[in-house]
Amino acid sequence: MSDLQSQDYVRRSASTMTPPMARSHEDQVAKLIDVTRCIGCKACQSACMEWNDLRPEIGHFEGSYENPMDLGPSVWTLMKFAEYENEQGNLEWLIRKDGCMHCEDPGCLKACPAPGAIVQYANGIVDFISDKCIGCGYCVKGCPFDIPRISKKDHKSYKCTLCSDRVSVGLEPACVKACPTGAIMFGTKTDMKDWAQERIVDLKSRGFEKAGLYDPPEVGGTHVMYVLHHADKPSLYSGLPDKPHISAVVEAWKGFIKPLALFGIAAAALAGFFHAITIGPNEVTEADEIEGARVLRESESEKSP
Amino acid sequence: MTRPNTVIIRYTMANRVNHWITAICFVLLVLSGLSMFHPMLFFLSGLFGGGQWTRAVHPWIGCVLLISYLGLIIQFWRANLVNRDDAAWMKSIKEVLVNDEDHVPPVGRNNAGQKFVFWSMTLLIPVLFFTGLVIWEVYFGEATSIPVQRVAVLIHSMAAIAAILVWITHVYAAIWVRNSVRGMTQGYVTPGWAWRHHRKWLSELASGQHGKTTIRKRP
Numbered sequence: 001m002s003d004l005q006s007q008d009y010v011r012r013s014a015s016t017m018t019p020p021m022a023r024s025h026e027d028q029v030a031k032l033i034d035v036t037r038c039i040g041c042k043a044c045q046s047a048c049m050e051w052n053d054l055r056p057e058i059g060h061f062e063g064s065y066e067n068p069m070d071l072g073p074s075v076w077t078l079m080k081f082a083e084y085e086n087e088q089g090n091l092e093w094l095i096r097k098d099g100c101m102h103c104e105d106p107g108c109l110k111a112c113p114a115p116g117a118i119v120q121y122a123n124g125i126v127d128f129i130s131d132k133c134i135g136c137g138y139c140v141k142g143c144p145f146d147i148p149r150i151s152k153k154d155h156k157s158y159k160c161t162l163c164s165d166r167v168s169v170g171l172e173p174a175c176v177k178a179c180p181t182g183a184i185m186f187g188t189k190t191d192m193k194d195w196a197q198e199r200i201v202d203l204k205s206r207g208f209e210k211a212g213l214y215d216p217p218e219v220g221g222t223h224v225m226y227v228l229h230h231a232d233k234p235s236l237y238s239g240l241p242d243k244p245h246i247s248a249v250v251e252a253w254k255g256f257i258k259p260l261a262l263f264g265i266a267a268a269a270l271a272g273f274f275h276a277i278t279i280g281p282n283e284v285t286e287a288d289e290i291e292g293a294r295v296l297r298e299s300e301s302e303k304s305p
Numbered sequence: 306m307t308r309p310n311t312v313i314i315r316y317t318m319a320n321r322v323n324h325w326i327t328a329i330c331f332v333l334l335v336l337s338g339l340s341m342f343h344p345m346l347f348f349l350s351g352l353f354g355g356g357q358w359t360r361a362v363h364p365w366i367g368c369v370l371l372i373s374y375l376g377l378i379i380q381f382w383r384a385n386l387v388n389r390d391d392a393a394w395m396k397s398i399k400e401v402l403v404n405d406e407d408h409v410p411p412v413g414r415n416n417a418g419q420k421f422v423f424w425s426m427t428l429l430i431p432v433l434f435f436t437g438l439v440i441w442e443v444y445f446g447e448a449t450s451i452p453v454q455r456v457a458v459l460i461h462s463m464a465a466i467a468a469i470l471v472w473i474t475h476v477y478a479a480i481w482v483r484n485s486v487r488g489m490t491q492g493y494v495t496p497g498w499a500w501r502h503h504r505k506w507l508s509e510l511a512s513g514q515h516g517k518t519t520i521r522k523r524p
Contacts, residue, residue: 014344113341114356134356136341137442141455150442155357249455253462261466262343268470272477275402282404283483284497292496292507296311296520299511 007168011120013112026122030189031162031173032196033097034227035237036203036211037183040065040079040095047178048077051163071098073151076160077175080238084230096226096237097175097184100147100160102126104220107246108159110254111142117157124189124223125162133157142254144219144244162223189223196227203229218245312493313510314519321492323376330370331472337363338465364441371434378427384414385424390505391417411504422475429468436461 008026009019049055056074059067065081077099084092106126109118117132118139128139128148135155139148148157163173171177172186185192196213203211212231215221226240234240316324337359340349350359393410394401394417400408401418415423439449439457449457479485482502488494499507510519 014347016344113344113347115344115347132356134341134350134360135442136360137440137446137454138458140442140446141440141451141458146451150446152443155361155443247452247455249452249459253455253459257459257462257466258343261462262345264466265469265473268473272473272481275477276481279403281483282406282481282502284495284501286497288501289495289497292498292500293311295500295507295511296496299513 007121007123007125007164009119010122011106011109012116013109013118014115023122028124028189029162029167029186029223030124030192031102031176031224032185032187032192032227033224034183034185034196034199035094035096036199036208036227036229037181038079038095038097039181039183040081040093041180042067042079043178043180044097044175044184045075045077045079047174048160049074051166051174052076052161071147071149071159073149073153073156073158075149076100076158082236082238084236092229094229094237096240098238100126100162100224101145101219101244102160102162102223103144104222105246107142107144107219107250108139108148109142110246111138111250113138121164123167125164125167126223127161127164128157128159130156130158142246142250144241144246160224189221192225196225199227203227214240216241216244218243311520311522312495313499313507314492314521315488315494315499316492318492320380321489323373323380324489327370327373327377330366330373331468333366334363334370335465335469335472337366342462342465361443364437367434367437371430374426374430381423382427385420387417387420388413391420394418406501412502412506413509414503414506416503418474418478422471422478425471426468429464429471432464433461433468436464 008023010021012019054074054076056068056072059069061067062069066079068075068078071078077097080096080098082094082096084094086092102125104124106118106120108128109120109126112118113136114132114134117129117134118126119129120126133156135150135157137150137157139157140146140150148159150157163171163175166173173184176184176186185195187195193213193215200211200213208229210232211227211229214226214228214231214234226234226237228234228237230236233242235242336349337353339346340353340356340359341347341363347356350356353359353362390410390412394412397409400406401416436457438445440454440461479489484494484498488498496507499510509515
């Protein structure tokens, strides 16, 4: 959101240089969302709005518990409610707090063309630095989770910052602070994984055999992880991707095509230059002018006998 | 060298104005587009008042270019129809490249290289326009799905690179074949130029196929 952060970058969008690395020995942080303990109260949504001073426009009731209906420039986290009828024919209410997953290998950062508009701090948080954002929407194309939203007012892209401003002064994110059931936790990634394992053992003992941790390796793991009762089917949870990955199209565009294209353009320009200094210009000779004039003169005399 | 006192109008004022509007738009699009394509060229966005301005203005210039290029298609499509001479010309491309005009078969108003530039741009510019609409975040950001936008941005960048390569060829050829630029700035070429590079076109002109107005006294 802002670049007045005391944290060091390890990744910086649209940069060919390596960011300063010397002070990168920092614990990786993670938020753990235990979906199985969520009661859908939306305290996290309110806390996010309050801490970040976000006030989305008040909409209309759409016949759903979801409010508002989608993430937006002023909606950085959103409770999503899914009704699932399990194999036993029982209804399960799967409530998931949606928002930026803070990928270890962020697709938004890879796609971004504005230097320094998207950064990853040494603790793993992925943040948008708004004053450098140009509003092109490439982050939307890069993201495997459909998270960033571009504001129509200021043409900047917004998403969850993992409260990087709070984290940098040793506080937990606002949503974590507000959660009344302890379903949202925050700490080092190692601690969060350990805690998740305990929780998964507990869930399995209570009949959720497929319980597990959502920390998708296809994007290098994420700094927001879920404990799911149905870890074999993440898509049950309002379309959480089963195997999220940066699209191959984006990888091609930002991978080999980018350098290859510049090389091609430079090669074409150089080919022209070397043709000019070796073969040289193709100039009209005096003989050509005489011949050209003759053709025109002969046609004149034919027409006027 | 004797200055010929008759010249041939190769491009009318309408041709030239239309061409240069297109050319200005193209150059602006290349500069703004490349700044959003490669981080090493992001500094080019400074020419447009920064990244936000570059992002905002690029699609509008694209719209102007499309309309302008449609004008060029209307004015030049007939002169760029492919015929038998083109195959013969392409076969002697080696002689063309080393300025050995004596061994290059005579061609009409445009040679195969010029036709290639015309038809490449005729294909690439609409592709760039439509893929550009899909990724025009401000107005069409929600019009298509994200997977469609991903493909559109990839095609847009590859078509743009192709267009830049064609454009480099076009600009270099105009500089290399001397006095071609004058044809597009002041509008005329000399009979010797036409004899050397477009001999069949000169014969057509001489036989009055294109009307008398194309040949006039030197300005």
